[in-house]
Amino acid sequence: MSRRLLSGDVGTALLIVDVQNDFAEGGALGVTGGTAVAEGVTALLRDHRDDYAVVIASRDWHDADSDNGGHIVLEGKPDFVTTWPPHCIAGTHGADYHPAFDTSSVEVEIYKGRGEPAYSAFEGATDDGTSLADVLRQRGIDRVEVVGLATDYCVRASALDALGGGVAVRVRRDLVAGVAEETSAAAVEEMVAAGAEFV
Template sequence: MARLKLVQLDALIVVDMQKDFSSSGALPVPGTEEIVPVINSYIELFKEKGLPIFATRDWHPENHVSFKENGGIWPRHCVQWSQGAEFIDGLELPPDTFIINKGDRSELEAYSGFQGTLLDSLLRERGVKRLFICGVATDYCVKNTALGGLNLGYQVFILSDAVRGVSPQTVERAEEELLNRGALILEREEIL
């Protein structure tokens, strides 16, 4: 098996590992808790190599357009400063992690970590060319963050052992779309 070596052009993006997406949260994604140790192993690897780590989070105002009560399709989740918006217990983000708030304007839905944020600017300032993406949900925010990266010219790797999605059918469609758009899918043992 060929293995991919991390280089100074690489960054880890941890997508939406928040309490409201855990099994007891407002919008649970099956298997969120089980990937925490795997994500921590990626965090440790990127930290050891001195590579930047970014963590996106839904950071919604109370009147966010995505909430059912405001005409959206989702239950109220990840409200700014709420317990549900906190990062999930056990996630070991280092102090120098770049935190990217998305969906923080009431009128704007944002599935991508690039939408309405400074993520692209922060990556470019650091000379990043390759993105390694993990987190939840594969079929929503992981997919859209990956597509955003591809659209902006980054090489994108989905860390398949460190993502979970809402349903097997939509995960399969998301993975197919990502592969067709040029993303690559890797697991921890394939990375040096």
């Protein structure tokens, strides 16, 4: 059963996963609905910022001219399952947040995939090296509401890692978009089976 968050709910963070140009329409790995997610997250923050103790955004941040631990295929064809074309290269337009995503409320940024494969925001860290798990622990966060891209990859991995670390998870159905309908449906089933709530 869903519960409307109370204003100033000290234990809940909003985790915004990879709302970046390369994951929206026209990007290197663009998903249909990426722009709508960016716009929706901005509207959520405009209308409900006080529902969250902290707003956290993750983003892929891969090294240039590197296969990033076999994650990126520099020459040849990726399989689009575990290997991918170059995307979200640090400092490029593709790695930037989508322009429809107003980042003014973001307090913590998590960078993931620096030189290695990474799907979950829990595999990343802030610029000073603080892991997402430590950020949540330091701030007394025991629940995260997850939004972002893509449902069947980084949203899924982040939600499952949160649950595995004892953090309750709520995913906003209206503010996620996936690569494919079948894999997104399977990801939702997996997250629900692991204990995530969808609202």
